[in-house]
Amino acid sequence: MTLPQNIKSHFPIFTHHPGLLYFDNAATTQRPQVVIEAIEKFYKEENANIHRGVYPLSARASQAYERVRAQVANFIGAANSKDVAFTSGTTDSINRVASGYLKKQLEEGDNIIISALAHHANLIPWQMLAEEKKAELRVISVxxxxxxxxxxxxxKLDRRSRLLAITSISNSIGTLNPVAEMIDLAHRKGVPVLVDGAQSTGLYPLNVRTLGADFYTFSAHKMFGPFGVGVLYVRPRYQDQIKPIHFGGGMIKRVQFSKTEFLDFPKNQEAGTPNVAGVIGLGAAISFCEKLDQVQCAKHLKSLAAYAKEAFASIDGLHLVGQPKDYGGIVSFTMDQVHPHDLAQFLGEEGIAVRAGHHCTQPLLESMGLAATTRASFSIYNSTAEIDQMLEALKAIKKFWE
Ligand SMILES: Cc1ncc(COP(=O)(O)O)c(C=O)c1O
Structure with a gap:
């Protein structure tokens, strides 16, 4: 499937809301029928807990769960399914690297480097850790x-740098970062790199090994999968250095009252009953993405953003926020005299779903002298015709406020 005309028909939400223009894909994407069906099928026909029961239903559920691990590894270019842990999402994955890996490495006077584009999920865990360890949080400006x-x-990279944490695509202004180049610069100084792939995974070409990522994180719900599931990829050389931060069943070799021995990564990250149905749903989402051409998807998203930028900027008093050289399918803007939230509400009344606010990038917006923007973020089911409709709605709002 390479972006067929009828792509929208795969997403039942648009049957239930025929007029909906859904431009809030950076917050969460819609789910295709195949993902919804896979989850329903699991609960109806295959439901059992995993890695515990020896009866056939449980064994099958365990196999299905582990098949998705292999599928994820293959999809992101990891060498082995053992390089992939299931988490509850990007936020969870990043916190695991902060508390399970970096906390042990970090000493007073060391530094962690992030960029000003960081989502709060890729900022606060490092800030908390730096504060606790009297280390420095260094921010590359934009x-x-x-x-x-x-x-x-x-x-900013020096011999006291312990991690570079970067974002593939800025969720608030759309910048597509030169991640491979940034990783290369960090590696030349011996600094490991975490890539927050929340906004790119699924629709952009990815190979974590070619990229050189040491830690790679993403969320299923931003790539057509269910809420509550994510992935943490850890490069083999760091796997014995990332310790569990949650403890309980399913992650142990041997427990005595005096001490516990843990399983190796990734099993040591999956304490307790995991979101089995969610993982099955992620598998279906990946199967859906596997049928797409990621190069073409990335082009489609960029061309929608380019089209929207040109169209929206033609409105007098509308200001694009951020004009990065390379970008994904995300356009942020403000309009004179209209608060971003009011704008989003007016658009909402016209059936156009956009987001307003700081998009969990408050320091970035503050550095640009802004408290909030209105953001349209696109996916494969959006079209230039829909953007034309939004343009008309924006013009009408502008007229109303004049
Ligand atoms: C760039 C980026 N990183 C991290 C996150 C956090 O993802 P989640 O809320 O799924 O953990 C988001 C969510 O919007 C994001 O856009």
Whole structure:
């Protein structure tokens, strides 16, 4: 499937809401029928807890869960399914790296580097850790257009740098970062890199090994999968250095009252009953994405954003926020005299779903002198015709406020 005309028909939400223009894909995507069906089928026909029962239903559920692990590994380019842990999402994955890996490595006077584009999920865990360990949180700034400055990254990397944590695509202004180059710069100084792939995984070409990511994180719900499931990929050389931060059943070799021996990564990250149906749903979402051409999807998203930027900027008093050199399917803007929330509400009344606020990137927006923007974020089921409709709605709002 390479972006067929009828792509929308795979998503039941649009049958239930025929007029809906859904432009809030950076928050969460819609789910295709195949994902909804896979979850329903699991609960109706295959439901059992995993890695515990020896009866056939449980064994089959365990196999299905482990098949998805292998599927994820293959999809992201990991060498082995053992490089992939299931988590509850990107936020959970990043917190595991902060508390389970970096906490042990970090000493007073060390530094952690992030970029100003960071989502709060890829900022606060490092900030908390830096505070606790009396380490420094270094922030690579972005220029007025929203591009990261690689020279600044180079200057900030030094022998006390313990991690670089970067974002593939900015969820608030759309910047598509030169992740491979940034990883290369960090690696030359011996610094491991975490990539927050929440906004790119599924619809952009990805191979974690070619990229060189040491830690890679993403959420199922942003790539057509269910809520409550995510992935943490850890490069083999760091796997014995990431310790569990949650403890309980399913992650142990041997428990005595005096001490416990844990299983190796990734099993040591999956204490307790995991979200089995969610993982099955993630598998279905990946199967859906596997049928797409990621190069074409990335092009489609960029061309929608380019189209929207040009169209929206034609409105007098509408200001695009961020004009990065390379970008994904995300457009942020403000309109003179209309609060971003009011704008989003007016659009909502017209059946157009966009988000308003700081998009969990408050420091970035503050550095741009803003408290909030209105954001349209696109996916494979969006079209230029829909953007034309939004343009008309924006013009009408503008007229109303004049
Ligand atoms: C770039 C980025 N990182 C991290 C997250 C957090 O993802 P989740 O809420 O699924 O944990 C988001 C969510 O919007 C995001 O856009």
């Amino acid at each position: 220029d007025a257009q929203g591009n990261v400055d690689l020279n600044e990254l180079l200057k």
